[in-house]
Amino acid sequence: MDLVIVGSIGLDDVKTPFGEVKGALGGSGVYASAAASFFLKPGLTGIMGIDMPADHLEILGKFDLEGVERKDKTFHWEGFYEYDMNEAKTINTELNSLASFNPILPESYTKAKFLFLGNTDPDIQLKTLGQMKGKPFIVLDTMNYWISSKRESLAQAISRVNLAVMNEGEARQLMDTPNLVKAGRMLLDMGPEFVVIKKGEHGALLFSLNGFFSAPGYPLEVVKDPTGAGDSFAGGMIGYLAKTGDTSEQNIRKAIIYGSCIASACAEDFSLNYLKNVNLKEIEERYHVFEEIRRF
Numbered sequence: 001m002d003l004v005i006v007g008s009i010g011l012d013d014v015k016t017p018f019g020e021v022k023g024a025l026g027g028s029g030v031y032a033s034a035a036a037s038f039f040l041k042p043g044l045t046g047i048m049g050i051d052m053p054a055d056h057l058e059i060l061g062k063f064d065l066e067g068v069e070r071k072d073k074t075f076h077w078e079g080f081y082e083y084d085m086n087e088a089k090t091i092n093t094e095l096n097s098l099a100s101f102n103p104i105l106p107e108s109y110t111k112a113k114f115l116f117l118g119n120t121d122p123d124i125q126l127k128t129l130g131q132m133k134g135k136p137f138i139v140l141d142t143m144n145y146w147i148s149s150k151r152e153s154l155a156q157a158i159s160r161v162n163l164a165v166m167n168e169g170e171a172r173q174l175m176d177t178p179n180l181v182k183a184g185r186m187l188l189d190m191g192p193e194f195v196v197i198k199k200g201e202h203g204a205l206l207f208s209l210n211g212f213f214s215a216p217g218y219p220l221e222v223v224k225d226p227t228g229a230g231d232s233f234a235g236g237m238i239g240y241l242a243k244t245g246d247t248s249e250q251n252i253r254k255a256i257i258y259g260s261c262i263a264s265a266c267a268e269d270f271s272l273n274y275l276k277n278v279n280l281k282e283i284e285e286r287y288h289v290f291e292e293i294r295r296f
Contacts, residue, residue, distance in 0.1 A: 001043040001064065003242040004109045005032050005235065006128050007118025008098060009048040009060075009068070010075040013091075014270060017083055018224045024271035025056040027075060028118035028141065031228035032235030033063045034272055035262045036116070038280050039243035042235075043067055043109050045128070047101040049074035059272060066106045072097040085226050085267075086200040105131045112136055114242040117161070118231060119143050122153035129160055137247050139163045139238045140192075141231070147174050159191035162247070165234050167198040180205060181212075194252060196237070198230055204256055208249050215256050216293060218264035218286060225270040229263040232275065236262035261286035 007029025013022045029046040036042045044060075045067030052060075052074055060068075073096035079088045103124055110133045117125040117140040125140060132138075138161040146154050147170060154174075158164050164187055168180055175183040180197055184207035187195040195207040201220070206213040237259035241247055261283045268274040 001108050001112045002040055003036055003042045003114040003116070003238065004045060004067070004105070004112040005029055005036065005042045005116045005118060005238075006045045006067075006103055006124070007032055007116075007120055007231070008075055009044075009046040009052075010077055010098075011052075011056075012076075012227060012271065013078040014225055014227050015080040016085070016225050017081070019270065021225075021270040023053065025059060026077065026228060026271060028120060028228075028231045030060070030272075031231035031266065032116055032118050032238075034059075034275055035232040035235030035259070035266070036239030036242070037062055038236065038258075038262060038283055039239040042116075042239065042242075043106075043112065045103050045105060045109065047071070047075075047097045049097050059276060067103075067109055069097075069101070069104075072100075079227075081226065085223055088227065103128050103131075113245070114238055115139070116234065116238045117141065117157070118234070119146075122146055122150045122157045125157045126153060126160075129157065137162050137238075137241065139165060139234060141165050141234050142170060144170050144173055155190060158187070161192050163194040163196065163252070164190075164192045165196040165198065165237075167200065167230060171195075171197045181207075184212075194249070196234075196256065198233060200226070200229075204233070204260065206249075206253060206256060211249055213249075213253050213256070215253075215260060216290070218260055218289065219293070220264050220267060223267045226267045227271070229267045232266040233259040233263035235259070257287055257290045258283065260290070 008027035010027035012026035043064040075098040076094040
């Protein structure tokens with residue numbers, strides 16, 4: 001297994017100004033795996049309930065599910081967006097089976113060369129890291145809830161990864177500064193070689209010890225539901241890195257653009273509705289758009 005993804009598997013109720021869905025397939029592990037699967041078949045580790053609908057299971061069947069446990073009810077999130085589509089407002093969260101999730105990696109997963117620790121409990125991320133053999137390239141994502149509730153565990157996990165990714169609000173909160181450049185540099189001091197700060201529709205920033213890169217957002221005219229776009233961005237990014245086997249800063253810059261292309265497709269419809277019908281050719285076409293809008 002070249003790439004292992006650890007994250008949540010859920011059922012989402014989402015409402016935006018452009019429609020709503022109930023019981024849609026979601027979760028950080030699902031979106032990241034769907035994005036990475038443009039480049040290779042990832043191994044997903046997570047937990048879902050026995051209530052997962054058959055049509056969702058068909059989609060999940062495109063990933064390697066040896067690391068997925070099934071019991072009780074599936075994690076459920078309900079939220080909505082107003083016209084500021086960069087911020088989701090949570091109505092209800094039911095952890096269900098996710099509350100007892102203890103990641104146990106299959107033997108083949110422990111030898112993966114790339115590992116994505118999706119947005120989940122930092123203690124779960126640390127338990128996963130403790131099972132890995134060799135020295136995989138590790139990408140970690142997080143969210144404001146874990147920054148508030150498990151800052152110490154999160155800091156420990158960040159210190160052990162190669163690349164930390166979070167959105168601009170989370171970076172400001174964790175580093176206690178309104179300045180994103182300063183936040184990026186402070187995050188590097190915590191241990192990772194690279195830091196990516198997501199800025200939603202406005203792109204992403206890459207920080208390293210030797211460089212800085214600013215990627216624009218893809219110019220979308222239709223945004224129906226940004227749920228999972230951040231997870232898709234990170235999954236697409238590490239999927240490209242795992243496919244190429246190249247973790248140089250130059251290739252990480254390319255991976256950021258591929259991740260942005262996939263995230264933009266995700267936001268054009270609810271759940272995986274748009275993403276599951278896109279092929280790599282269309283992603284490549286979006287990549288070329290990025291090349292043009294950054295040419296001067």
